[in-house]
Amino acid sequence: MTPQRCFLLALRTVAVPVTLTLFGGNAAMAQFAQTPIDITSQITTLAPYSNGIEYHYQTATVSLINTFGRKDEANNVIPKKLAGLKALVPAGSYVIVQGIRYNLLQFHFHQPSEHTLNGNHLPMEVHFVHLREGTQDSRTPEPGFTDCALVDRPALAIGVFIVPGNADREIQEVFAPPFLPVYSSSTPIPVNLNLSKLIPDGAASWRYLGGLSTPETTCNTATLVYQLSSDIFPEIVRWYVLQNVLHLPIDDMDKYHALFEEGDARPVQNLNGRPVFRDQKQNPR
Numbered sequence: 557m558t559p560q561r562c563f564l565l566a567l568r569t570v571a572v573p574v575t576l577t578l579f580g581g582n583a584a585m586a587q588f589a590q591t592p593i594d595i596t597s598q599i600t601t602l603a604p605y606s607n608g609i610e611y612h613y614q615t616a617t618v619s620l621i622n623t624f625g626r627k628d629e630a631n632n633v634i635p636k637k638l639a640g641l642k643a644l645v646p647a648g649s650y651v652i653v654q655g656i657r658y659n660l661l662q663f664h665f666h667q668p669s670e671h672t673l674n675g676n677h678l679p680m681e682v683h684f685v686h687l688r689e690g691t692q693d694s695r696t697p698e699p700g701f702t703d704c705a706l707v708d709r710p711a712l713a714i715g716v717f718i719v720p721g722n723a724d725r726e727i728q729e730v731f732a733p734p735f736l737p738v739y740s741s742s743t744p745i746p747v748n749l750n751l752s753k754l755i756p757d758g759a760a761s762w763r764y765l766g767g768l769s770t771p772e773t774t775c776n777t778a779t780l781v782y783q784l785s786s787d788i789f790p791e792i793v794r795w796y797v798l799q800n801v802l803h804l805p806i807d808d809m810d811k812y813h814a815l816f817e818e819g820d821a822r823p824v825q826n827l828n829g830r831p832v833f834r835d836q837k838q839n840p841r
């Protein structure tokens with residue numbers, strides 16, 4: 557064993573009990589599996605199967621909102637870099653992965669991309685966020701639902717990189733309204749979309765276990781104040797980052813830039829030994 561490797565192992569051995577003491581079991585693990593990550597050829601492992609995502613996305617009218625202006629429990633506005641343009645999706649669209657249904661709740665954007673490839677950002681990224689069927693946040697309890705805070709990674713997110721281009725029409729509809737919402741208090745904007753056309757062809761992906769890249773209280777008991785001060789966000793997500801990309805005209809990217817002029821991508825986080833699985837394909841289209 558090299559001295560460096562030995563040191564890292566020693567560090568990890570020491571760090572786990574210390575953080576367990578400070579933050580409690582679940583929160584301690586949170587420090588080891590954050591999102592986003594840098595995806596490199598070196599860290600990925602060829603998986604024996606493709607991602608196997610079965611899409612059941614519908615045509616639906618989504619509500620476009622801007623999350624900037626949201627406040628934490630101490631009434632402080634959450635930093636703009638942690639906000640985004642988000643489309644709330646009505647019930648009915650879902651994916652099935654390994655026999656489990658995950659319902660699509662919303663999708664939202666980041667500029668530049670949050671995940672990086674060999675250290676490089678792509679221009680934008682969209683995240684489709686799903687919640688496992690039969691689970692629900694404990695703040696909206698209904699009979700028959702399991703509290704999602706008690707389930708290991710109840711959320712499934714699909715990340716898609718977005719590069720300049722005109723080939724994908726449906727995503728342009730999201731940016732077509734004459735005025736996009738500017739604040740969380742802005743009136744939501746309805747947009748009718750064929751959601752299935754928002755996913756690029758091809759099943760190749762990178763897959764890893766991570767979390768949300770913004771502070772949220774969904775499926776998590778930590779307050780927003782705690783999450784913001786600790787920079788530890790809920791680790792509730794099975795991540796699938798697709799290797800094929802979407803295209804969006806630069807004019808539409810500029811509309812996003814006008815909303816988030818300093819960008820809204822969280823810096824990449826330490827992988828901490830997590831496996832990242834991939835299919836054979838390794839470069840975006």
Ligand SMILES: [Zn+2]
Pocket residue numbers: 664665666683769
């Ligand atoms: Zn996101």
